[in-house]
Structures are given as structure tokens and as C-alpha cells.
Amino acid sequence: MRKSVFIIGSGFSSLAASCYLAKAGYDVTIFEKNHTVGGRARQLKKEGFVFDIGPTWYWMPDVFERFFSDFNKKPSDYYSLVKLNPAYSVYFGKDDFITIEDTLEKIKIAFEKEETGSSKKLDTFIQKAKSNYDIAIKDLVYNPGVSPLELVTPKTITKLNQFFSTIKKDVRKEFKNERLVKILEFPVLFLGAKPSNTPSFYSFMNYADFGLGTFHPKKGMYQVILAIETLAKELGVTIKTESSVDKIIVDNGKAIGIISNGTTYKSDIIVSGADYHHTETLLDKPYRQYTEAYWSKKTFAPSSLLFYVGFDKKLTNVNHHTLFFDVDFDIHAEAIYDNPKWPENPLFYASFPSKTDDSVAPKGKEAGIFLIPLAPGLEDTPELREIYFDKIIARFENLTSQSLKNQVIFKESFCINDFTKDYNSYKGNAYGMANTLTQTAFLRPKLKSKKVKNLFFTGQLTVPGPGVPPSLISGKLVADLVIKHH
Numbered sequence: 001m002r003k004s005v006f007i008i009g010s011g012f013s014s015l016a017a018s019c020y021l022a023k024a025g026y027d028v029t030i031f032e033k034n035h036t037v038g039g040r041a042r043q044l045k046k047e048g049f050v051f052d053i054g055p056t057w058y059w060m061p062d063v064f065e066r067f068f069s070d071f072n073k074k075p076s077d078y079y080s081l082v083k084l085n086p087a088y089s090v091y092f093g094k095d096d097f098i099t100i101e102d103t104l105e106k107i108k109i110a111f112e113k114e115e116t117g118s119s120k121k122l123d124t125f126i127q128k129a130k131s132n133y134d135i136a137i138k139d140l141v142y143n144p145g146v147s148p149l150e151l152v153t154p155k156t157i158t159k160l161n162q163f164f165s166t167i168k169k170d171v172r173k174e175f176k177n178e179r180l181v182k183i184l185e186f187p188v189l190f191l192g193a194k195p196s197n198t199p200s201f202y203s204f205m206n207y208a209d210f211g212l213g214t215f216h217p218k219k220g221m222y223q224v225i226l227a228i229e230t231l232a233k234e235l236g237v238t239i240k241t242e243s244s245v246d247k248i249i250v251d252n253g254k255a256i257g258i259i260s261n262g263t264t265y266k267s268d269i270i271v272s273g274a275d276y277h278h279t280e281t282l283l284d285k286p287y288r289q290y291t292e293a294y295w296s297k298k299t300f301a302p303s304s305l306l307f308y309v310g311f312d313k314k315l316t317n318v319n320h321h322t323l324f325f326d327v328d329f330d331i332h333a334e335a336i337y338d339n340p341k342w343p344e345n346p347l348f349y350a351s352f353p354s355k356t357d358d359s360v361a362p363k364g365k366e367a368g369i370f371l372i373p374l375a376p377g378l379e380d381t382p383e384l385r386e387i388y389f390d391k392i393i394a395r396f397e398n399l400t401s402q403s404l405k406n407q408v409i410f411k412e413s414f415c416i417n418d419f420t421k422d423y424n425s426y427k428g429n430a431y432g433m434a435n436t437l438t439q440t441a442f443l444r445p446k447l448k449s450k451k452v453k454n455l456f457f458t459g460q461l462t463v464p465g466p467g468v469p470p471s472l473i474s475g476k477l478v479a480d481l482v483i484k485h486h
Contacts, residue, residue, distance in 0.1 A: 011039020014273030016475025022235035033244035048362040058215040063469035078227030087214035088321035115177040133204035145463035162200035192301025192434035255455040276461035278424035301431035302373040310409040317400040340375035377427035380416040432460025
């Protein structure tokens with residue numbers, strides 16, 4: 001008789017794990033609290049507009065290809081990708097921006113215009129980043145974080161010094177132009193920590209940016225979720241939506257089932273892709289691995305204030321992805337990591353997928369997504385959301401020289417309270433636990449419970465870390481561990 005596996009949550013890591021486990025012959029059932037699959041990668045549809053509520057960047061296409069190839073499939077079997085050109089633009093002042101195009105050669109030209117000699121430095125920097133990428137993404141991140149020895153290979157020994165320097169130091173040693181520095185420091189924000197706290201080795205994110213490029217799945221990132229859901233169902237996975245898990249049942253130190261919506265279900269193995277901290281609250285205290293003090297001391301990636309806006313006209317002077325770095329990055333970062341509070345003058349990011357994709361907005365209209373990074377755990381009220389919408393729209397209008405406030409058909413917001421309510425997210429964080437030196441690999445919360453047999457974890461708070469590609473990898477890692485032990 002096949003062993004049964006229950007998976008809590010249906011985000012990228014859970015769906016990926018379900019596919020690997022079903023392929024290996026387990027009887028897999030997913031329990032999802034919301035009415036659609038996807039976890040944080042859900043969709044909002046309103047008045048002919050379609051928004052990705054969660055991730056909007058498609059980086060590291062090779063990770064997606066590797067995932068689907070494990071099932072003799074290709075991403076193109078399920079969705080179409082467009083390589084964005086430009087990948088994104090970065091505003092530093094009124095009508096003052098740098099555009100990052102779709103090849104390294106074009107990006108080098110843009111750098112050289114800003115700082116003489118910087119194109120050669122960039123070439124050297126990206127070659128080192130590529131070397132790190134080849135080691136990290138093709139090898140290291142596919143380790144389960146069980147032992148520090150996973151990090152010790154002939155290749156990583158040559159990179160040891162990069163774990164004791166930081167992205168900020170490395171970038172500023174080579175580049176003096178503050179605008180170029182900000183662009184090079186930007187990609188590590190996906191890892192959830194300041195460049196000053198992120199090891200130099202993580203420059204592989206710069207290769208993901210400049211070397212591989214930025215893509216858009218037609219009809220939005222949610223198509224990737226639908227693709228993996230389709231694959232999971234093809235492999236025999238059962239998915240139960242609107243099925244919140246209230247308790248993990250443990251008997252004699254072994255997970256034997258769950259209680260969902262008041263009903264008890266028995267299973268041989270439990271895998272949770274839900275928020276790790278929340279999952280442990282589903283256990284009686286003696287079975288929890290990590291205390292509240294443990295979680296409170298960890299560096300969490302930011303939360304976010306997001307707005308999904310329908311505009312009644314096409315916008316000018318912006319690209320599909322546009323970053324607004326016209327204020328002091330360090331002051332905003334301090335308000336996230338050092339002295340948590342609402343930032344006075346926030347950096348923000350805007351995405352206009354309808355620039356690339358006609359399917360996400362009615363003809364002649366524009367779909368806009370705005371994101372302000374915030375410290376998790378802050379007070380979140382409708383009044384604060386409104387104040388910050390007014391702040392960023394006023395700046396947006398000024399920086400891009402266009403009037404917009406009266407062109408808003410509707411706006412919906414999503415912030416700390418929603419992350420907590422919809423995803424049981426610790427302090428309402430958006431991206432999990434940051435990848436700092438002391439929160440890397442074997443130093444992150446474990447994939448396999450140390451206290452409860454047959455209980456496993458996956459997702460952004462465990463190995464390998466935050467982001468969509470790492471979440472896919474996390475699903476594979478936990479499935480491999482289940483197969484190894486059961």
C-alpha cells in the first residue's frame with residue numbers, strides 16, 4: 001500500500017514537493033486554506049484587469065527549466081515566456097533614469113555613459129558573479145542544509161573570502177558612481193537583507209539580473225502556478241482548497257495526521273509549506289523546535305505595502321518594471337532592519353505588466369502594481385495605506401512628468417495585516433527569512449523536524465531561502481528527504 005503524504009499549503013514549494021513525491025509513488029494530498037492555489041502567488045481580477053498579487057519578477061529561467069525537465073516537460077509545454085527589453089528602468093530624479101536593457105553588452109554601454117571605465121569593471125564583476133552562480137544555483141542550493149560540510153567543496157574553498165565580505169563592500173570598492181552602485185546593490189534585495197549584511201558570494205544575483213535577464217510569462221506569473229498545479233494533478237496529486245489546517249496530530253513523537261476544518265485526517269507523512277513559525281504553533285509545545293525568542297532574533301525579509309491599480313489610460317515614461325530610487329536607500333533600509341517604522345520617504349517599485357501583455361488590462365488602459373518594502377510587524381491601518389499611496393503617486397507623477405491621480409479607476413491594497421490573515425505569515429513578512437551569513441544553508445530552520453518523526457518543512461523560511469526559484473528548489477529538497485527517510 002502506498003504511503004500517504006499530506007502537504008500544508010499550495011505555494012511554489014508545496015506544489016513542487018507534491019510533484020516530486022507523487023512521481024516517487026506517494027499518495028499526495030495538498031490542503032490549502034484559501035480558495036485558490038498558489039500561496040503568495042495568487043491573482044486579482046477586477047473590471048477586466050488581472051494582477052499578480054505576489055511575485056512579478058521571473059528570474060533564473062534555468063531553475064524553472066530544471067524543475068520541469070525532472071518530469072520530462074518544458075516550461076513551454078504550459079506557458080509562454082517573453083524576455084523583457086528593457087528589463088527595467090531606475091529613476092533617480094525628475095525625468096532622470098537609467099534603463100537596463102536585455103543584454104550585458106547593452107548594459108555595459110549604459111554603465112560607461114555614467115562612469116568612464118565602468119564597463120570593464122562591470123565585465124569583470126559579472127564574470128565573478130557568473131562563477132558564483134554556476135556554483136550556487138547548479139550545485140550548492142540543491143543541498144538540504146543538514147550539515148556545514150555541504151558548503152565545503154573544491155570550488156567553494158576558492159570562494160571562502162566571499163563569505164566574509166559583503167556585496168556593499170565589493171560593489172563600492174569598484175564603482176564610485178552612486179547611481180550604478182544602487183543598481184548593482186538592488187538584486188540582493190530579493191534575498192531579503194541589506195547589501196551591507198549580504199555575503200559577497202550572493203553576487204550571483206547580479207548574474208541572474210544582467211547575465212540571464214528578466215522574463216514575463218504571458219498572462220502573468222500565476223501561469224507558472226497553474227502550470228505546476230496541472231503537472232501535480234497529472235501525477236495524481238489531490239488538492240483540497242478552503243481547507244485550513246488547525247492542528248498537526250502527534251502520537252508518541254510521530255506525526256500521524258491533521259485536523260482540517262474540524263475533521264481529522266490520518267496520514268503517514270506531513271510536509272508543511274505554510275509559514276514555518278505558524279506551522280509549529282499547530283503542534284503542542286513540547287514538539288516545537290524553535291522558541292518565540294528564536295524567531296524574534298532572526299532577520300526577516302521585509303513585508304510590503306502593495307497597491308493594485310487600474311488606470312483609465314496608457315502611462316508614459318515607465319517600463320514593465322520600474323524602480324524609484326530618488327530618495328536615500330540607507331535611511332529606508334534603516335527603517336526596515338535597524339529601527340523598524342514606517343519610512344518617511346520610501347523607495348518603491350512599480351510594475352506595469354500591460355506594457356508587455358495585452359491580456360492583463362482592457363484596451364487603452366494600464367494595470368499598475370506598486371510596492372513599498374516595510375519592516376514586518378508594523379501597525380497597518382487603512383489611513384496609513386492611504387497616506388502612503390498619496391505619497392508615492394505624487395512622487396511618481398513628478399518623476400515621470402505625467403498626471404495620474406484622476407486617472408485611477410480603482411485601487412486595491414495588500415499589506416502586513418493581509419499577509420498575516422491570508423498566509424499566517426510571521427509578523428506579516430512578505431518574503432520569508434533573509435539570507436544573511438548567519439542564516440544561510442545549514443543555519444536556517446531545518447527541512448526535517450528534530451522533534452517529530454515524519455514531519456517536514458519547505459518554503460521561504462527554510463532551505464535554500466526566499467524567492468520563487470529557491471522555493472521550487474526547496475520543494476525538491478524536502479521531497480528528496482522524505483524519500484530518503486521513508
